[in-house]
Amino acid sequence: MKVFVTGGAGYIGSHTLVALLAAGHEVCVYDNFDNSSPVALARVRQLTNRDMAVVEADVRDNDALTRALTDFAPDAVVHFAGLKAVGESNDIPLRYYQTNVTGTMNLLAAMDAARCKRIVFSSSATVYGEAQYLPFDEEHPIAPTNPYGRTKAMAESVIGDWASATPDASAVLLRYFNPVGAHESGRIGEDPQDIPNNLMPFVAQVAVGRRAKLSIFGDDYDTRDGTGERDYIHVVDLAAAHLAALEYSARAVGCEAINVGTGQGITVKELVAAYEAACGQPIAVEIAPRRPGDVASSYAATTKAERLLNWCAALDVDDMCANSWLWQSENPMGFEGD
Ligand code: NAD
Ligand code: UD1
Numbered sequence: 001m002k003v004f005v006t007g008g009a010g011y012i013g014s015h016t017l018v019a020l021l022a023a024g025h026e027v028c029v030y031d032n033f034d035n036s037s038p039v040a041l042a043r044v045r046q047l048t049n050r051d052m053a054v055v056e057a058d059v060r061d062n063d064a065l066t067r068a069l070t071d072f073a074p075d076a077v078v079h080f081a082g083l084k085a086v087g088e089s090n091d092i093p094l095r096y097y098q099t100n101v102t103g104t105m106n107l108l109a110a111m112d113a114a115r116c117k118r119i120v121f122s123s124s125a126t127v128y129g130e131a132q133y134l135p136f137d138e139e140h141p142i143a144p145t146n147p148y149g150r151t152k153a154m155a156e157s158v159i160g161d162w163a164s165a166t167p168d169a170s171a172v173l174l175r176y177f178n179p180v181g182a183h184e185s186g187r188i189g190e191d192p193q194d195i196p197n198n199l200m201p202f203v204a205q206v207a208v209g210r211r212a213k214l215s216i217f218g219d220d221y222d223t224r225d226g227t228g229e230r231d232y233i234h235v236v237d238l239a240a241a242h243l244a245a246l247e248y249s250a251r252a253v254g255c256e257a258i259n260v261g262t263g264q265g266i267t268v269k270e271l272v273a274a275y276e277a278a279c280g281q282p283i284a285v286e287i288a289p290r291r292p293g294d295v296a297s298s299y300a301a302t303t304k305a306e307r308l309l310n311w312c313a314a315l316d317v318d319d320m321c322a323n324s325w326l327w328q329s330e331n332p333m334g335f336e337g338d
Contacts, residue, residue, distance in 0.1 A: 005020070008030070008031055009036035011190045018047055029054045062109070079121045082100045100154075120174060123175045125231075134298075136298065138257045163255035177262075180198075180235065183323065204275075209332075213285055216285050216288060218288075224270075241305065248309050261313070262299075279325045
């Protein structure tokens with residue numbers, strides 16, 4: 001199958017490329033390297049011993065996108081390209097709407113021009129907002145609480161309307177919970193450009209000595225040990241979910257939103273303990289005030305993914321920490337070292 005992958009050089013994209021190439025698919029990556037490095041693609045080539053086409057361009061550039069899609073003529077698209085920092089989305093919302101919403105509209109129009117009718121989209125559990133009940137199932141009301149989340153909810157609506165209006169179209173909206181970990185080779189992984197906002201990359205940088213200590217944002221939540229509970233999903237399991245979604249899109253029409261998580265909540269303290277075991281050293285922590293906008297618990301209902309995609313997570317928190325540590329310890333400065 002020919003698969004057009006926007007944002008393929010990024011964290012989740014690069015792991016999905018490994019899975020796509022290993023399965024024998026032909027791939028074209030479309031990325032402007034806004035938040036990623038061409039080194040990640042070189043490593044993917046080394047890992048798989050396979051090549052791929054690469055177009056360096058922006059999803060906001062309608063002409064470039066249409067040209068790339070019509071030239072490659074894919075069977076399906078996986079759409080990772082986007083901006084993802086919640087805090088930044090409050091400061092520069094228009095850039096988020098232009099990239100995440102207009103970029104998605106451009107992509108769908110370009111797919112129409114290239115007669116491509118299948119798309120798998122990177123959405124987020126953040127579209128649910130505050131939990132009205134747990135676990136989050138796909139019927140939970142959509143009520144995002146920040147501009148980033150609203151761009152994802154809007155892009156989902158745009159894709160849903162496109163799928164309704166396009167005969168035989170198939171769209172899968174994958175709502176990721178908390179992607180973490182790295183490829184088991186330690187050759188690719190998450191490489192935040194600035195101070196990490198998310199827990200796992202921050203813990204990894206403390207472990208490798210790039211940061212002094214982790215601030216635990218609140219230990220007075222209504223959870224097992226008072227710290228926030230999340231559904232961490234290994235990025236290699238997440239990559240496999242994309243292949244399952246592509247297969248599903250070949251046999252189904254319409255638009256489906258599907259959670260991608262393990263269904264298990266892990267607290268901050270539990271994750272830190274698992275990381276300490278993986279790296280064999282203590283992680284310095286301090287208890288800090290709650291982070292505004294955080295919730296106590298978030299975890300997925302996973303039955304829809306099992307039913308429609310025949311997919312479920314296979315890797316656990318020890319795998320996530322061990323693989324993250326291998327990547328971080330062998331690449332302390334990320335891809336910059338190459
Ligand atoms: P990432 O930043 O590592 O990857 C995004 C890729 O898109 C990068 O390679 C970047 O260079 C590219 N890109 C950004 N703007 C672009 C533009 N205008 N034109 C072309 N390419 C552009 O992020 P990731 O963690 O791999 O996330 C991939 C997708 O999954 C994003 O859409 C993100 O919102 C979504 N998502 C991520 C998480 C997470 O925790 N990582 C959770 C839920 C959803
Ligand atoms: C964050 C985003 C969410 C996004 C998700 C992607 C916010 C408010 N939410 O969610 O929109 O979809 O990332 O994975 O930014 N923690 C610490 N110390 C840290 C960092 C985090 O204690 O330095 C805690 C948090 O309070 C939380 C848990 O670790 O309890 C996980 O945090 P994080 O990795 O940022 O993920 P989310 O909060 O789920």
